[in-house]
Amino acid sequence: MTAPGPTFDVVDLIRVKRDGGRLPDAAIDWLISAYARGQVPDEQMAAFAMAVVWRGMAPDELSRWTAAMVASGRRLDLGGLGRPTVDKHSTGGVGDKVSLVLVPLVAACGAAVPQLSGRGLGHTGGTLDKMEAIPGWRATLPLGRMRDLLAEVGGVICAASDDLAPADRRLYALRDVTGTVESIPLIASSIMSKTIAEGTSALVLDVKVGSGAFMTDRSRARELARAMVGLGTAGGVRTVALLTAMDTPLGRTAGNALEVAEAVETLRGGGPADVRAVTVALAREMLALVGLDGCDPAAALDDGRAYDGWRRMVAAQDGDPDASLPVARHVETLTAPTGGLVRRVEARAVGVAAWQLGAGRGRQQDAVSAAAGVRLLAVEGDRVPAGAPLAELHADDPVRLARATRTLAAAFEIGAAPPVGSTGPDRVLERITSAEE
Amino acid sequence: MTAPGPTFDVVDLIRVKRDGGRLPDAAIDWLISAYARGQVPDEQMAAFAMAVVWRGMAPDELSRWTAAMVASGRRLDLGGLGRPTVDKHSTGGVGDKVSLVLVPLVAACGAAVPQLSGRGLGHTGGTLDKMEAIPGWRATLPLGRMRDLLAEVGGVICAASDDLAPADRRLYALRDVTGTVESIPLIASSIMSKTIAEGTSALVLDVKVGSGAFMTDRSRARELARAMVGLGTAGGVRTVALLTAMDTPLGRTAGNALEVAEAVETLRGGGPADVRAVTVALAREMLALVGLDGCDPAAALDDGRAYDGWRRMVAAQDGDPDASLPVARHVETLTAPTGGLVRRVEARAVGVAAWQLGAGRGRQQDAVSAAAGVRLLAVEGDRVPAGAPLAELHADDPVRLARATRTLAAAFEIGAAPPVGSTGPDRVLERITSAEE
Numbered sequence: 108m109t110a111p112g113p114t115f116d117v118v119d120l121i122r123v124k125r126d127g128g129r130l131p132d133a134a135i136d137w138l139i140s141a142y143a144r145g146q147v148p149d150e151q152m153a154a155f156a157m158a159v160v161w162r163g164m165a166p167d168e169l170s171r172w173t174a175a176m177v178a179s180g181r182r183l184d185l186g187g188l189g190r191p192t193v194d195k196h197s198t199g200g201v202g203d204k205v206s207l208v209l210v211p212l213v214a215a216c217g218a219a220v221p222q223l224s225g226r227g228l229g230h231t232g233g234t235l236d237k238m239e240a241i242p243g244w245r246a247t248l249p250l251g252r253m254r255d256l257l258a259e260v261g262g263v264i265c266a267a268s269d270d271l272a273p274a275d276r277r278l279y280a281l282r283d284v285t286g287t288v289e290s291i292p293l294i295a296s297s298i299m300s301k302t303i304a305e306g307t308s309a310l311v312l313d314v315k316v317g318s319g320a321f322m323t324d325r326s327r328a329r330e331l332a333r334a335m336v337g338l339g340t341a342g343g344v345r346t347v348a349l350l351t352a353m354d355t356p357l358g359r360t361a362g363n364a365l366e367v368a369e370a371v372e373t374l375r376g377g378g379p380a381d382v383r384a385v386t387v388a389l390a391r392e393m394l395a396l397v398g399l400d401g402c403d404p405a406a407a408l409d410d411g412r413a414y415d416g417w418r419r420m421v422a423a424q425d426g427d428p429d430a431s432l433p434v435a436r437h438v439e440t441l442t443a444p445t446g447g448l449v450r451r452v453e454a455r456a457v458g459v460a461a462w463q464l465g466a467g468r469g470r471q472q473d474a475v476s477a478a479a480g481v482r483l484l485a486v487e488g489d490r491v492p493a494g495a496p497l498a499e500l501h502a503d504d505p506v507r508l509a510r511a512t513r514t515l516a517a518a519f520e521i522g523a524a525p526p527v528g529s530t531g532p533d534r535v536l537e538r539i540t541s542a543e544e
Numbered sequence: 545m546t547a548p549g550p551t552f553d554v555v556d557l558i559r560v561k562r563d564g565g566r567l568p569d570a571a572i573d574w575l576i577s578a579y580a581r582g583q584v585p586d587e588q589m590a591a592f593a594m595a596v597v598w599r600g601m602a603p604d605e606l607s608r609w610t611a612a613m614v615a616s617g618r619r620l621d622l623g624g625l626g627r628p629t630v631d632k633h634s635t636g637g638v639g640d641k642v643s644l645v646l647v648p649l650v651a652a653c654g655a656a657v658p659q660l661s662g663r664g665l666g667h668t669g670g671t672l673d674k675m676e677a678i679p680g681w682r683a684t685l686p687l688g689r690m691r692d693l694l695a696e697v698g699g700v701i702c703a704a705s706d707d708l709a710p711a712d713r714r715l716y717a718l719r720d721v722t723g724t725v726e727s728i729p730l731i732a733s734s735i736m737s738k739t740i741a742e743g744t745s746a747l748v749l750d751v752k753v754g755s756g757a758f759m760t761d762r763s764r765a766r767e768l769a770r771a772m773v774g775l776g777t778a779g780g781v782r783t784v785a786l787l788t789a790m791d792t793p794l795g796r797t798a799g800n801a802l803e804v805a806e807a808v809e810t811l812r813g814g815g816p817a818d819v820r821a822v823t824v825a826l827a828r829e830m831l832a833l834v835g836l837d838g839c840d841p842a843a844a845l846d847d848g849r850a851y852d853g854w855r856r857m858v859a860a861q862d863g864d865p866d867a868s869l870p871v872a873r874h875v876e877t878l879t880a881p882t883g884g885l886v887r888r889v890e891a892r893a894v895g896v897a898a899w900q901l902g903a904g905r906g907r908q909q910d911a912v913s914a915a916a917g918v919r920l921l922a923v924e925g926d927r928v929p930a931g932a933p934l935a936e937l938h939a940d941d942p943v944r945l946a947r948a949t950r951t952l953a954a955a956f957e958i959g960a961a962p963p964v965g966s967t968g969p970d971r972v973l974e975r976i977t978s979a980e981e
Contacts, residue, residue: 121723125597149587154722157594160562285591286558 113137117151124158129168139175143274149281156278156287164292169334170341172292176300177342179274183221183250183306188258190219191397193309195389196302198294198331199231201319201458202356206234206264207370208378208386208408211416213393214261216402220393221257223267223305231319231458232363232467238264240364240433240477244426260419271304280471291327295334303342309396310339310346311389316536317354319454325350325536332539340541345396350537351385354527355452355487357534358382361461362480362501364432374414380532383408388535435478435501439508446493447521449485456518457481463511464502476503481515487526550574554588561595566605576612580711586718593715593724601729606771607778609729613737614779616711620658620687620743625695627656628834630746632826633739635731635768636668638756638895639793643671643701644807645815645823645845648853650830651698653839657830658694660704660742668756668895669800669904675701677801677870677914681863697856708741717908728764732771740779746833747776747783748826753973754791756891762787762973769976777978782833787974788822791964792889792924794971795819798898799917799938801869811851817969820845825972872915872938876945883930884958886922893955894918900948901939913940918952924963 115134123130130138138155141147164172185192193213197203210220224246226233235246248256248265256263269276275297282288302310314322314332322328332348339346358379360369372378373386383405390404407413418428461467465476482499485491497519502508520527552571560567567575575592578584601609622629630650634640647657661683663670672683685693685702693700706713712734719725719734739747751759751769759765769785776783795816797806809815810823820842827841844850855865898904902913919936922928934956939945957964 118721118723121594125594125723148721149585150590150718150722153587153590154594154724157558157562157591157598158723161594161598281587284555284585285587286555286562286595287591 117147121151121155121158124155124162127162129165132171135168135171136175139172139179139274143179143277152278152281153285153287156282156285156290156293159293160287160290166337169292169296170338173296173300173303173338173342176272176274176296177304180272180304181270182304183271185219185221185254185257185306188219188254190217190258190261191309191399192219192221192257192307193311193393193397194221194302194305194307195311195313195393196298197313198298198315198321200315200353200357201231201454201461202358202361202366203231203315204237204358204366204370204382205313205386205389207237207367208373208382208413209389210262210264211374211420212386212404212407212413213390214420215407215412215416216390216394216404217399218261218393218397219257220262221253221305221307222262222264223271223301224264225267226468232361232366232461234264235266236475237363237366238426240367241421241426241428242430244421245424248424256420256423260416260423262416262420264420265424267301267305272300275300291331291334295331295338299335299338299342303339303344307344309393310344311392311396312336312346312348313389314348314350315353316350317352317454319356319458320353329537329539336539336541346541347392347396348539349389349392349535350539351534352536353454356454356457356483357385359483359486360480361457362464362466363475363477365480365482365501367432371417374408374417376409381534384532385534433478435503437502437505437508439500439512440496441498441500441512441515443485443491443493443495443497443519443521445521446491446495447523448525449487449489449491449519450522450524451520451527452483452487453518453520456514457483460500460511460515460518463514464500464507465504478503479507491521554584558588558592558595561592561599564599566602569608572605572608573612573615576609576616576711580616580714589715589718590722590724593719593722593727593730596730597724597727603774606729606733607775610733610737610740610775610779613709613711613733614741617709617741618707619741620708622656622658622691622694622743625656625691627654627695627698628746628836629656629658629694629744630748630830630834631657631659631739631742631744632748632750632830633735634750635735635752635758637752637790637794638668638891638898639795639798639803640668640752641674641795641803641807641819642750642823642826644674644804645810645819645850646826647699647701648811648857649823649841649844649850650827651857652844652849652853653827653831653841654836655698655830655834656694657699658690658742658744659699659701660708660738661701662704663905669798669803669898671701672703673912674800674803675863677804678858678863678865679867681858682861685861693857693860697853697860699853699857701857702861704738704742709737712737728768728771732768732775736772736775736779740776740781744781746830747781748829748833749773749783749785750826751785751787752790753787754789754891756793756895757790766974766976773976773978783978784829784833785976786826786829786972787976789971789973790891793891793894793920794822796920796923797917798894799901799903800912800914802917802919802938804869808854811845811854813846818971821969822971870915872940874939874942874945876937876949877933878935878937878949878952880922880928880930880932880934880956880958882958883928883932884960885962886924886926886928886956887959887961888957888964889920889924890955890957893951894920897937897948897952897955900951901937901944902941915940916944928958
C-alpha cells in the first residue's frame, strides 16, 4: 500500500465529485489507500462521502472504488479446500436468523460456507450476537482453524478479521456519524468489499425490502441489489441476489437466544414456514452457483444432515449444542386490546422493541443481552379474541419493559379487514442476476 | 454561549439538510455554538457543509445561521463616535486596491469607516498585505485605539480580532480543505457575519464578476449579492451591493507595494480612470446610506482632503506615508510577440502571475513579498507594435520569473478585432438593494 505512485490533492477530488464528475482510477486507488493509512483526514472524507450521497458513482467508478477497498487489506485465498466456496449476505431484517440454518445446511450439501459476520447496530440483530447466546461459543477463529473447519465441516460463522477491507472499516465508522450511510454506491461497496475480501467464489445476496429493512422502497432495493451483483461479478465472485419481503418479522422471534432456538427448530425440520421457505430458496441459489444442484436442501433439513452439521459447527468453536440457552429474568405478555383479525405486525416496531428490551445495541461498544427479545404469539392473518396473548416480551432488566411494551403494542394492527401484507411463507419477491448471466 | 438549552443529535441535523429540509432555529443556534466551542467535530461539520452546498438554505434559515455566527463571538458597538459608521466589503478581484482609497475618502466626507480586513489567499490580494508594504505600518490595533481613530480620523484599516464571529473562522478554515467554499449561502453568511459583528451601521458590497473574481457568472454574482443584502438588512445593517466587472485587472498594478503606489496616485487626484471611477461610485453609495450625500467624493480626491486623511490614517498605525515603498530586486519586461490591438488582458492570469511572483500566498502561513507583482504597460484597447513592452514583472526571487512570465504572456490576447470586453472605466454593472428599500 506504500508503493510509489501519483498523489492527489484531496480538495480537487472532492470538487470533482461535488460537481458530478468521475474520479480517475489512479485517484480512487490513492484516496482509499491514503485514507486507510490515515493520510487523509476524516473531515475531507466526510465531505467526499456526502458528495457521493449527492452525486452517486458511475458503475465502473464504483467497481474501482470497491476493488481499492479490497486492496486496502488482505484478500483470503480459500482455494484447495476440496469444496467449492459460496456465501450468503443479508442486508439485515427483523428476526433474520437465516444464516444460522443456511450455513450448516449448504455445508451439508457439500459446499464450504465462509460466513464472516459482524455485530448488530440498531433494530436489526447481528449474526455473531445471536451465536454468542450459545454457552461457550466464541466468534474469533484463527485463519488456519477456519480453513480446517471449512474443509472438514464445510461451514464457519465467525468474526471478520480487522485486516479485511480496513478502509471500509474506517469509512463505515465515519459514515455512521456523518449522515452518509444512505447511499447505494457506498452501501454496495461496503458490503461487497468485505465479501470479496473473504475469498468466497460465489455469493447469494438476500436484499430485504420493507418497513423492517434498511431499504423500505422496492425500487431502491432493486437498485442496491443490481449494484452489488455488478460489483461481485466485477470482483470475480459469481453473484445472485434475491429481494425478500421484510414488512413483518421473519419467523416468530426477534432476540438472540430466542432466534437461536427457532433456528434449531428449523434445522431439525420444523420451525416457522417462512423461515424454512426463505432458507431453502437461498440454499438452492447457493448450491446452483457452485454446481451442487443435485442436493435437495429441504431433504437435508428433514433428514438431520443440516442439524448434524450445526452441532459440529457449534462445537468446533467451543459452543455446547446441548446446553440450555439463557432465559430472561422477566417475561411479560402483550394482549389484544380488541378482538379481530391481525392485519399487520410491523417489522420495524418489533425490531425496535427487541432492541429496547436489550437484544441490540445503540452504540458500537454496548453489550447485548442474550436472553432479551420478543416472541410473537400471533402473526398476520391470525384471528384473536380481545385479551388474547399477542406476544411475549423478554428482558433481564425490568425497567426496559414499559417502553418496549408501548413500542410493541403499536406494531400490531387488529381489525375486520384482511391482512395488509400478503406475502405468506414465500418471501421471495425478485431474483437479480448479473447482466452477463 | 453556554446557556442551557436544547441539545441536538448532529447526525439528525445533517440528515435533515441532506434530505433538503430546513433546520429549526434552535438547532441552528445549537450547532453553530457547539461547533465554535469544539463540541461538534470537523468531520460532522464537513458533511453538513457539503449538504448545504447541495441543498442550499432557505432565506430565513440563512439569516438565523448568520445571526448565530455573529452570536458566537463579540459584536462591536461603534455608537457614540460622532460620525455615522459605514463600511465596504469586496468579494475580491485582481488589482483591487479600492479600499486604500475609499476608506480615507469616505472618512474625509464625515463618515467613520471601520474596515476590518483579512489577508489574501490565492490569486486575489488582501488589503492588509497591501498596507503592510508601507514601512512601519502595523495591522493590529487595540479596540480603544480603533475607536479613537474612527472618531478623530474617520477611517481605520486593521486586522479583525479573533473574537469576531469565531464560528466563521473555524468554519472557513474547514471549508477551505473540504471543497465546500463554493456555496452562496456559506459565502454570504461568512462575509456578513464578520461584517455585522464589526458593528457598522451601513455597508456597501462590491461583488466582483468575471474571470478574475470568485464569481465568474453574473447570475450567480447577483444571487450572492441579493443573499448578502438580505442578511445585512436582517442583521440591522443598511446594505446595498454593486456588481462590478472583473474580467480585466482594476488599474494597472497587481501586487502589494505596486498597488499602494497606484492608490496614492488616485488619492492625489490622479490614478487610472477605472480605479477612480469605481471608488467614487462606491463612495457615493456609502455616503448616501448614512445621509452624507452632500459631500462630493470626486472633489475630495481632487482637493487633497482624501490624501490628507490617508496620511493621518497611515501615520496613526506607525506607517510612514513619505517613506519609499519596497522595490523588487528583479524586474523583467514582457513584450508583444506580434503587433495589433490588445483585445484582452485576462484578470485571473494576471492575478496568478502576481501570486507566482511572490505577491500572494499559497497557504495561510506563507509570507508575501511586498515588492513583487505585475505592472501593466498596455491594457485592453491599446494598439501595440511587435516587441512593444506589455508588462513588467517584479520579483525578489529571480527563480519565480520564468513561470510567471509564461502565465502573464497567456493573459494577453493581441489581434485585429476590437477588444473582447467593453466595460471601459465604468465597471458598475448592476445595483442591488434590499427589497424593503
